[in-house]
Amino acid sequence: MNGEKIPFKMLSQDPYSTWLGIEILESELGRCKVGMTIRKEMLNSMGKAHGGISYALADTAFGFAANTHGKYAVSIETSINHIETLNEGDYITAESVIEKVKNKLGFNIIEVKRQEEVVALFKGVVYRTNKEWIE
Template identity: 80%
Template sequence: MQGEKIPHKMLSLDPFSQWLGIEILECEIGRCRLGMTVKKQMLNSMGKAHGGISYALADTAFGFAANTHGKYAVSIETSINHIEALDEGDYLIAVSVIEKVKNKLGFNIVEVKRDNELVALFKGIVYRTQKDWE
């Protein structure tokens, strides 16, 4: 399967990302750009988006980009820095870029932005299996 098509297949098999309303804006080998809108049911007790929302968007972008090389890639370590609070109605864009790919490991950085403002920074490492996407 061509690498840029893999994220579309992954999204079609991912009910959680579909429930979040994540949409693929752009994908190519080693890079994926996703978008979503913060909904009321995603808010915490302080009226701000739960931290898991930006994390889930970034994690999805991370996974999609990591798999564009054609092999199943699974997360082994991730972290996120929440930089700005998010409100209902905010439209978020996550861009995942593979910074380095070794034989078995891939290193990703994901920036989550609201307009041009960086609101979260996610870092992740994937293990690249030998199983091909079909």
């Protein structure tokens, strides 16, 4: 399967990312950029976006980019640093670039942004299986 098409297939089979309203903005081999708008039901008790929202967006970008190389890839360790709070109506993006595919493990740092402002840093380790994406 063409690598840049894999994220679109993944999104079509992903009810959680679909519920979040995640959209694929750009997709190519080793790279995927996604975005979404913060909705009222995503807010915490302080009226700010729950930390899991920016985490989920970055994790989706990470997973989609890792899979563009044609093999099923799954995250095995991830973490996030929240830098700025997010509000209802904010549009955020996350872009994952995974350039080197030399072994079973891949490492990535993803910036979650509100326009040009970095609001979170996500770090991930992905494991590449031998299973291939097929049409």
